[in-house]
Amino acid sequence: MKDLRGSESITLHIGLDDIDSPEGMCTTFLGALLARRLAEAGYEFVDYPYLVRLNPNIPFKTRGNGSVSLHVRVEREDLEVIEELVKSYVERLAERHGKTDATAVLVVGSAEPLREVYRRALVELVSPYSVRRLLKAVGARVIGGRKRGVVGAAASIGAYPLHSYTYELLLYRPLIARERCRGVEDYVEELDRLLRPYIFANVDYATGRVLATPHGPDPVIAGIRSVNPLLLSALAPRLCEAWGALMAIIYKSNQATGQHLTLLKSIADVRPYDSVVVKGRVASSPAVIKGGHVIFSLEDSTGRVECAVYRETGHLARVARRLKRGDLVEVGGGVRVHRGRVTLNVEYLRVLKPLPHVELRNPRCPRCGHRMKSAGRGKGFKCPSCGYRGRELKKVVHLVPPLLEPGIYLQSPSAYRHLSPPREALGLYSVSTLPIPDLFLHPPVHKPFKISKG
Ligand SMILES: [Zn+2]
Numbered sequence: 001m002k003d004l005r006g007s008e009s010i011t012l013h014i015g016l017d018d019i020d021s022p023e024g025m026c027t028t029f030l031g032a033l034l035a036r037r038l039a040e041a042g043y044e045f046v047d048y049p050y051l052v053r054l055n056p057n058i059p060f061k062t063r064g065n066g067s068v069s070l071h072v073r074v075e076r077e078d079l080e081v082i083e084e085l086v087k088s089y090v091e092r093l094a095e096r097h098g099k100t101d102a103t104a105v106l107v108v109g110s111a112e113p114l115r116e117v118y119r120r121a122l123v124e125l126v127s128p129y130s131v132r133r134l135l136k137a138v139g140a141r142v143i144g145g146r147k148r149g150v151v152g153a154a155a156s157i158g159a160y161p162l163h164s165y166t167y168e169l170l171l172y173r174p175l176i177a178r179e180r181c182r183g184v185e186d187y188v189e190e191l192d193r194l195l196r197p198y199i200f201a202n203v204d205y206a207t208g209r210v211l212a213t214p215h216g217p218d219p220v221i222a223g224i225r226s227v228n229p230l231l232l233s234a235l236a237p238r239l240c241e242a243w244g245a246l247m248a249i250i251y252k253s254n255q256a257t258g259q260h261l262t263l264l265k266s267i268a269d270v271r272p273y274d275s276v277v278v279k280g281r282v283a284s285s286p287a288v289i290k291g292g293h294v295i296f297s298l299e300d301s302t303g304r305v306e307c308a309v310y311r312e313t314g315h316l317a318r319v320a321r322r323l324k325r326g327d328l329v330e331v332g333g334g335v336r337v338h339r340g341r342v343t344l345n346v347e348y349l350r351v352l353k354p355l356p357h358v359e360l361r362n363p364r365c366p367r368c369g370h371r372m373k374s375a376g377r378g379k380g381f382k383c384p385s386c387g388y389r390g391r392e393l394k395k396v397v398h399l400v401p402p403l404l405e406p407g408i409y410l411q412s413p414s415a416y417r418h419l420s421p422p423r424e425a426l427g428l429y430s431v432s433t434l435p436i437p438d439l440f441l442h443p444p445v446h447k448p449f450k451i452s453k454g
Pocket residue numbers: 365366367368369370383384385386387388
């Protein structure tokens with residue numbers, strides 16, 4: 001639309017990727033800084049900033065394989081200035097942290113042309129070449145993007161609008177204070193007890209590990225995941241104060257949605273690095289190998305694939321040991337190549353139709369009801385209690401109910417990938433709150449603060 005001065009309001013999507021560095025810079029941090037700058041300049045966000053997780057099964061992913069996108073209403077005449085701003089953020093970072101592959105992509109108007117990039121990047125290995133060609137065709141501006149970063153940056157734009165999502169409150173430490181804040185883990189555990197399942201994937205109670213705090217150098221103090229952004233914004237001031245956070249922001253995310261495991265394939269079509277769902281019968285009884293990992297093979301009408309359930313998946317590995325040959329199951333996971341063999345690393349298991357375990361038992365005595373004993377080969381049975389003999393009696397078929405009931409079985413929390421739906425959040429729906437009530441929780445954004453040229 002045009003206002004009286006003739007300027008035209010348009011939607012701008014900015015995708016960022018490959019900004020993580022070993023020194024602890026991360027894409028979400030740059031995204032938060034840039035988002036604040038745009039908000040200070042008075043631009044309206046049409047949705048929360050996105051934290052988009054992609055196929056966790058590709059070998060050369062950036063840490064956590066997360067990319068970020070921002071979605072703002074801007075004036076067309078401001079586009080160049082904003083592009084310069086994004087460029088300066090990315091370049092400053094590249095200088096300081098030696099990141100030559102840090103990438104930003106800017107797309108004006110609909111994000112729809114990049115939808116397919118997002119869909120594919122969730123489940124397979126996407127070539128940067130094909131994405132660069134598409135970006136050129138849609139007139140996108142690309143900053144950096146010489147390597148794989150262009151795939152993530154474009155995919156995070158293509159994710160807009162997310163239909164299945166959760167939220168994450170990210171709190172950042174002051175850049176100078178690199179030592180860990182004290183007491184964060186205890187605080188997170190307390191919050192989790194209070195608010196679970198509305199906040200989730202914070203603690204693995206089986207191992208006592210707190211999952212909401214990063215390990216290694218990271219500007220993030222903690223990330224609290226929730227289905228409700230209002231709950232997160234209510235928590236933010238208290239957490240910022242308790243932990244001395246520099247900045248807090250809420251991202252909308254495809255985390256915990258299981259969106260990478262929606263593609264059902266025939267076993268013959270399974271390719272390395274796919275995130276995939278296959279359905280079939282257990283073709284070999286599970287074997288527990290060295291290290292406590294469970295291996296079994298799965299068969300459909302097109303072929304056979306070896307499935308591996310790692311010990312680290314905890315609960316899931318224990319369940320997998322109970323599978324029986326012939327059980328009809330659905331398996332979701334990532335395809336890896338190990339010593340020339342294709343293996344499906346199982347992330348979840350859905351038991352569709354377990355085979356009853358068939359046992360042949362001796363018949364009961366027709367006279368007194370005791371279980372009979374064999375009277376010798378071909379001689380029928382005799383009763384140990386009353387002595388009754390039955391030459392014509394046969395063994396009876398007894399169906400032992402299967403140990404595994406139909407249903408879904410998930411990994412223990414410490415094995416969660418970002419995209420895995422956690423057990424405690426199953427069946428919860430995220431609250432939609434648009435327009436965004438409060439995006440920049442800490443410190444407050446004072447606007448407007450026009451971005452100037454030069
Ligand atoms: Zn008897």
